[in-house]
Amino acid sequence: MPAVEVSDVSKRFRLELNRPTSVKEAVLRFGRRDVRHVWALRDVSLAIEKGSFFGLVGHNGSGKSTLLRLMAGIHRPTSGRITAQGRLSALLELGSGFHPELTGRENVFLNGAMLGLGRRQMAAAMENIIELSGVGDQIDAPVKIYSSGMYMRLGFSVAVNVEPEILLVDEVIAVGDEEFQQRCLQHMESLRSGGTTIVLVSHDTALVRELCDRAGWLDGGCLRSVGDPDEVVDAYLVHVADGGPEPAAGR
């Protein structure tokens, strides 16, 4: 049985330009609203086997992050079904899952609670988390004063130390320095050998070739191909060379 199963999933977002932000505005602008619908994903079907390392490639805006968010349960698909079996830990963007007003330590407990782990379990993991993140004494400072590197390192440390059965990673390790990136990769490797299913979104095609068992290429919300990472990445790069949209820096 696959760890993550995506069946015929489509996701439509409702975009409203100049959405009224108060009752007063809504009344004044009654009947003159500019609502658009954007399809972020269309009929995506995908099965990710337990214990495998899956890579997602594609241009910016191709729906990779939306797909990860749906897997993480943050959004609900407009149609279709997504099932994820097991404890799921997601590292979706900088500081994902941190409450800015809480201290690092409090956030670790809060994140643990969200993942279904009790305080005792989190307290047991705390030392490892602090060690890996390298935030040191700052663990007791509110995370809003953290630098973006600290934010990300603590986020990653929590995500990998909660014994996830499924780990979703969205191009965050790019923020860390060389040394931290190496540690991240080591951690993901050891989680994988421990049986964790990993889904990685990355623009680093070399990394996808090296790490992944399988890969998928999303283009304009549609899954163009799934399979051997080398073949998928080659097909994607050919498409880029043929004048597909330039992959911009950023997400």
Added chain:
Amino acid sequence: MTVKHPGLRAALLLSPAARTGARLVRSFAERETKALYKRNLLGWLWSLLKPLTTVAVYSLVFGVIYRATAPSTANGQAEVFALYLFSGLVVWNVFNTIVNGSMRWMDGVSELRKKIYFPTETALIGGAAATLLQSSLEALVLVLIMAVLANVSWTLVFLPVAMLLAALFALGLGFAAAIVNARYRDIQHLTTIVLSVGFFMVPIVYTPDIVPERAYGLPVARLVELNPLNSVIAVTRDAVYFLEPPDIADLATAAAWATGVFVAGLAFFRRRSMAISEEP
């Protein structure tokens, strides 16, 4: 010899989802409590300043200047308007703080919710739990004063009941207000206005019996009577002031409103909160 019940905790919190929810509620409640008291030295005592000031000011205006009289307490000793007022105010504060706080608690986690899934209602329930904790301090002060006046009895057990019902009722309204306010930001200002009107629609600074039948063509007495909070206040007054067991009709009305509004508010919140996490 002690008998252990390992199954008891499991029975109380059946599913893993319920345990997760309970942990989150606790986290958010701790967060709210710390935010309130950590930063100033006076700590918990500070939180009493506001309700006590309110009691002092209203007592001055209504008790001293207008010479409003309160009914006598159970032991017939005191006719202290301030205490009559305070007993109603304790429950009103629970209600008022939770309705207003719900929108704030929602805002506090809405960015977080866009990045990680968790049942958002736990943030509001946690905030309400923290409010109840804080209000129990006010309640304790009230009971202590009553104890000094030798006006206490077993009926005090209904005070926490009334506070809990007020909290449930407020949370139900707060769930709805938080959802609407996430989209239309002026709802929080409207709510403040409605609540300040609401305060005078319940017999807190006056006794129910002085309300005229009709005024300006409006059935004023009926309006005050129909206010759902009226029965909660009545239960409170019976419990701490008159030291009588609550009127069954009052208790039933209060419980029915509280559970009904809570269940409806929670259902609405659960149905709509997913869409709010998708707002850009």
